[in-house]
Amino acid sequence: MKLKASFFPWLVLVFLLTNLVHESAHWLMGAAFGFEMRFGLNAVSYLSATEPWQRALADGAGPVVTIIQGIVAYLLVMRGGSARVFAFLYVAFFMRLVAGLVSVMHPNDEARVSLFLGMGKWTLPVLVAAGLAVLVVKGSRRLQLTWKDQLACYAVASLAVTAIVGLDRFMR
Template sequence: MTNQKIELKYVLYGIVAVCFTWIIHEFVHWLTSESLGYESIMRINGVSPVKGGNPSDMHKVFISASGPIITILQGLIVFMVLWSRNWNKYLYLFLFTAFYMRLLAGFMNFINPNDEGRISAFLGIGTFTLPIIVSGLLFVMVYKISKKHNLNWKFQLWTTLIVMIMSSILILTDQFLGIRIL
């Protein structure tokens, strides 16, 4: 039987999964920007060049792509581990968070293009093409693991709520407090 019990430890792992996913995603944006020679500021939910820094269009593409690439890699690694080994509900949080993060980013393109949306627009393939592909890829991974391990709707609902609430807290904290990490 697959352990799908939701307890405090699972909620705490959910908080860790969301924080880790967001911070590593933004850190890779920051690292890419810095390595291309642009002094940058990293916040909880964003990276921007210091005033006066204006990356070229191609550098903007590289900087935009780096975060989603690491998030996709996170999802892919967790998927492969969960596919080839026994069930681990705590590890599943890292796959689900990667999916949720990119899906949410895809929807945010309606307000302001970000990451995959900016790259899609730059490539002239429509703002939503890459967000749909990336979200779809991560969804397939979540779906296959859910099927393989017979995850029930209650477990999925609680996982979604934990990830959604923690993600919202991170995003709102960044919007209202703008805490600079680097």
């Protein structure tokens, strides 16, 4: 199977939807604790004081939802899902990989939770990204995607991340 040109606008849409759901999970967990927060396209800001364990749960809520998305998409791809379903798997992987890479400069979701749990900054980011990478590889094989398909997914996903981060900063 070769990904068609119509797949890539879909990939961007899935990226935007996944990001909104991911940030909503953070916000909902924080709201459940009564935190005052600001919702952004690429981040949720905590405007009130938090207990460390509450913050860890709110920080972890987004990745948990994104990981579930990736697992469900993987299962659907393996049961005969389409490239459209694969987009949800790829986006889950790419988002968590980029979040892990950003942790070099500023600890992101999994890195903060990993530090809270006393596991070091890199344990959870590496485990999550590696686990989702395995699912992407298996899903890619199932759909018989080529290295050119993967390169195109990477390029479009990179542009989508850049656009989302840029829009988030512009909207603040």
